Amino acid sequence: MTLHIGILVFPNVQQLDLTGPYEVFASIADAKVHLIWKDRTAITSATGLVLTPTVTFAECPALDVVCVPGGAGINALLQDAEVLGFLRAQAARARYVTSVCTGSLVLGAAGLLKGRRATTHWASHDFLAKFGAIPTPGRVVRDGNLFTAGGVTAGIDFSLTLVAELLGEAQAQAIQLSLEYAPEPPFRAGTPETAPPGVVAVAKERLASRQQAREAIIDEIVAAGLAKAS
Amino acid sequence: MTLHIGILVFPNVQQLDLTGPYEVFASIADAKVHLIWKDRTAITSATGLVLTPTVTFAECPALDVVCVPGGAGINALLQDAEVLGFLRAQAARARYVTSVCTGSLVLGAAGLLKGRRATTHWASHDFLAKFGAIPTPGRVVRDGNLFTAGGVTAGIDFSLTLVAELLGEAQAQAIQLSLEYAPEPPFRAGTPETAPPGVVAVAKERLASRQQAREAIIDEIVAAGLAKAS
Numbered sequence: 048m049t050l051h052i053g054i055l056v057f058p059n060v061q062q063l064d065l066t067g068p069y070e071v072f073a074s075i076a077d078a079k080v081h082l083i084w085k086d087r088t089a090i091t092s093a094t095g096l097v098l099t100p101t102v103t104f105a106e107c108p109a110l111d112v113v114c115v116p117g118g119a120g121i122n123a124l125l126q127d128a129e130v131l132g133f134l135r136a137q138a139a140r141a142r143y144v145t146s147v148c149t150g151s152l153v154l155g156a157a158g159l160l161k162g163r164r165a166t167t168h169w170a171s172h173d174f175l176a177k178f179g180a181i182p183t184p185g186r187v188v189r190d191g192n193l194f195t196a197g198g199v200t201a202g203i204d205f206s207l208t209l210v211a212e213l214l215g216e217a218q219a220q221a222i223q224l225s226l227e228y229a230p231e232p233p234f235r236a237g238t239p240e241t242a243p244p245g246v247v248a249v250a251k252e253r254l255a256s257r258q259q260a261r262e263a264i265i266d267e268i269v270a271a272g273l274a275k276a277s
Numbered sequence: 278m279t280l281h282i283g284i285l286v287f288p289n290v291q292q293l294d295l296t297g298p299y300e301v302f303a304s305i306a307d308a309k310v311h312l313i314w315k316d317r318t319a320i321t322s323a324t325g326l327v328l329t330p331t332v333t334f335a336e337c338p339a340l341d342v343v344c345v346p347g348g349a350g351i352n353a354l355l356q357d358a359e360v361l362g363f364l365r366a367q368a369a370r371a372r373y374v375t376s377v378c379t380g381s382l383v384l385g386a387a388g389l390l391k392g393r394r395a396t397t398h399w400a401s402h403d404f405l406a407k408f409g410a411i412p413t414p415g416r417v418v419r420d421g422n423l424f425t426a427g428g429v430t431a432g433i434d435f436s437l438t439l440v441a442e443l444l445g446e447a448q449a450q451a452i453q454l455s456l457e458y459a460p461e462p463p464f465r466a467g468t469p470e471t472a473p474p475g476v477v478a479v480a481k482e483r484l485a486s487r488q489q490a491r492e493a494i495i496d497e498i499v500a501a502g503l504a505k506a507s
Contacts, residue, residue: 094303198457227428229467237459
């Protein structure tokens with residue numbers, strides 16, 4: 048039976064949050080990967096790559112896996128009743144509810160993280176608790192049928208982990224082999240703990256204004272009663 | 278001065294070959310990443326993701342970096358005089374000529390690998406010598422201004438390596454941190470040497486007919502005189 052895997056796509060999505068898992072999921076022999084948005088107009092991602100949705104919210108079939116990627120564009124989703132309603136409805140029926148990077152904050156805004164262990168991009172980790180989640184370190188964090196991944200490239204590790212869960216280790220290993228996923232990062236700079244302190248300081252400064260805007264939005268929606276909305 | 282980085286996009290490209298380096302390059306403060314094809318019509322990648330070119334061959338500015346991704350679709354490029362001519366002309370002026378996965382075979386068909394160390398996806402490694410390249414193991418192989426990467430996900434390691442070369446280690450580390458690139462593959466299955474033998478056998482069998490078709494094309498163009506064409 049065909050697995051229906053749906054990935055949300057939206058303006059200013061971080062495209063690698065989406066395209067990494069897409070490639071893993073689309074490598075499954077009998078899976079259909081949907082890119083879902085309000086309409087099927089082409090969308091510009093945070094770094095300029097144009098992505099084209101394949102189904103609208105209205106057209107989207109019941110999903111086995113719901114996946115929400117992150118990126119600068121999530122700020123607008125946190126207060127978007129149409130998006131949050133779609134996610135809640137699909138999550139209620141899906142086998143797995145998942146996110147990559149700051150996609151987990153959107154799940155949080157939909158009320159789907161309450162009392163559950165979750166992760167997100169390192170720069171937004173402090174926001175998880177505001178949604179009632181249990182902030183948990185880890186590249187891929189599982190709590191029951193909820194899988195949340197760390198920042199951007201963690202989506203590859205997450206999606207291979209989920210394929211193993213769905214179809215067994217041999218299938219995940221076959222996909223890992225086909226994608227030659229034996230990474231050799233040129234530096235030990237992928238986390239704030241390992242990157243040179245100067246590099247971390249510059250990154251934090253560069254992100255500061257976006258993170259402040261994000262925090263203000265989150266505080267507003269939490270104050271307005273996240274519990275009621277969900 | 279803006280860096281112009283051009284990535285070839287084509288029908289049945291392996292999208293993660295392209296989207297990994299795209300995300301790294303597009304994270305450079307002053308870079309313009311171009312997706313280049315014959316026209317600007319939307320293109321379907323090997324696993325179904327739709328990508329949209331940003332410039333045509335005719336519109337494309339002189340590139341600082343030329344990058345050719347791989348995928349099933351490269352078979353058609355190996356005999357495509359328009360594509361090979363475009364790559365030769367850009368390569369003659371570019372600071373760096375690069376590829377991910379089986380994109381290096383296209384560089385080979387353009388006559389750009391002769392006498393140079395290069396790599397490609399593990400399943401196509403044996404084809405490199407047919408183009409006069411020196412097949413070289415390695416996730417990222419450098420020979421002068423030629424950088425070739427291994428299969429698919431090696432594009433992330435390659436692009437971070439090239440950013441360090443172009444702009445210094447701190448810039449590459451900042452991008453690695455922003456993409457939280459501290460990979461934790463769930464299995465040791467990313468290469469034929471580390472994957473379970475049964476998984477490798479199935480993968481090779483599944484690829485066999487495509488690889489035979491590829492070899493026949495390569496033998497034909499080599500017999501027709503790769504040297505003359507280039």
